[in-house]
Amino acid sequence: MGFTRALGFFRAPAQAQAPAGMVRVPGGAFTMGSNRFYPEERPAHPAHVDGFLMDRAPVTNAQFSAFVAATGYVTLAERVPDPARYPGVPADRLVPGSLVFAPRADGLHRGPADWWRYVPGASWRHPQGPGSDLVGREDHPVVHVAYADAAAYAAWAGKRLPSEAEWEFAARGGLKAAEYAWGTELSPSGRRMAHIWPGGPFPRHAGEIPPGTAAVGLYPANGFGLLDMIGNVWEWTSDWYGTRHLAPEAAGEAGGKPACCMARAASLDPAQPDLPIPRKVLKGGSFLCAPDFCQRYRPAARQPQMIDSASCHIGFRCVSDA
Template sequence: MVLIEKATFEMGTNKPVFESDHEGPLRNVTLNSFYLDKYEVSNQHFSDFVKKTGYKTEAEIFGDSFIFEMSLPEEDRNKYQDVRAVQAPWWIKMSGVSWKHPEGPDSTIQEKMNYPVIHVSWNDAVKYCEYLGKRLPTEAEWEMACRSGLRQKLYPWGNKLNATGKHWANIWQGEFPHINTAEDGYIFTCPVDEFPPNKFGLYNMAGNVWEWTSDNWLDDPDSKVKKGGSFLCHESYCWRYRCAARSFNTKDSSAANLGFRCAADVE
């Protein structure tokens, strides 16, 4: 974990991209010191937790989770017209999908132990953190860590997406949702230690997978704020890999682009 020292930072923005996400207003927030995981929780670490506790995720209990349609062979995609998300039809609700079978019931994580665990609900993430004596970060903690001392920059590293001519995050390149050119090297998730860290030494604070926080979305205790965007985010549709960006899911939701990292109090 990385120690984030007590500080006052500028949270949010007065130039919201998605006003309905309540990205603003810009305000000063003071936080006490806290710890945050350097990396998103990996399949290896979550597997260790499951082996020691016998924990079953909500996706395993419910029997399904959402995968991105490009996970399936093109000739098979039309078979799932009746189980697509209404407002995001590229998401398919598939039986047998879970953190152990992230891209379909026959898929495995054997070659992806250093990739972020996905298909974990907020409730699952809380259980994992509690087992380790940790907790989920608040939205403010997460955003302060993302900004790493930079004032009102779009991304964890600054304002230019491909600063110094290289990729700094795992996001969508091409035309969403049909063409991903994978110029950053990845169509789906990437290892938790891929791409340069920010000034606080934190990896993948933008892109790769959405990360759960402890905060309620508005006044709804059943919906929780998620931060950071994912490998599916593109400026044309979901420009939410900015530090100020935010979104939400219900506490029992799971999907192929949803993970987390833990925080901890300073004793």
């Protein structure tokens, strides 16, 4: 070994190539969260993640179709809801379905109830409800997946869902102190960098085609080579939601690492005490994020979602240990 090293023949072992469809994300320290936007993103604090592998893009309809074909899996949106989990809800309303973005036609938009509808029959196979299908959407992110659906796919693929810290570190793409996954401006030189709200005051939209998902990869990859980390669909993470980040000292971990997850009980929505369904953290924003309504098209942005709930703008991607 000494002779070959002296002659220059010795080479350090090459880093293993990432599996097809995945990107190797190096570990490192970063500032997680933000003090500039929404309260739930605070406090900005030092964090660290080890290296890992991440899907280059959100899981698509074609990929999810392969999973269902191989396993016969039925998503939560396709199952009859358990009455015991929804006390007080009339039995005739407990039908398979999911949430679809459908603004009121009369233009009265006072809050989410005026642009979300629970549509019986809406599912990953029928993203806008009965009568819609996946033709032409094979390379769009799969939607109408609840947390258990995403976790089931990840297990089948030999992967897992990312932690919130892993997801945020990956979305930043190696940039330091940048608000967006691509830099400091939302639209540098007027260029759209992500599939977000198409224009006009939310939830009114220009054109006859309602806003929806787009094929993955239409916008530039970030510094790690990851696609659609911002916009298109919100993505599930494995962490329980808390209304604020834990400060590093409260997390009780050395080196400024965040706690692995928030307590399940703390994730319950205090505004709905009769509905004790825990919530996970969503990241990345979606095609419904707009400058005048939801500026969550940033790596630091986060949002709670009940684990049994699905919608037309929630998807996921997977990771695995490096």
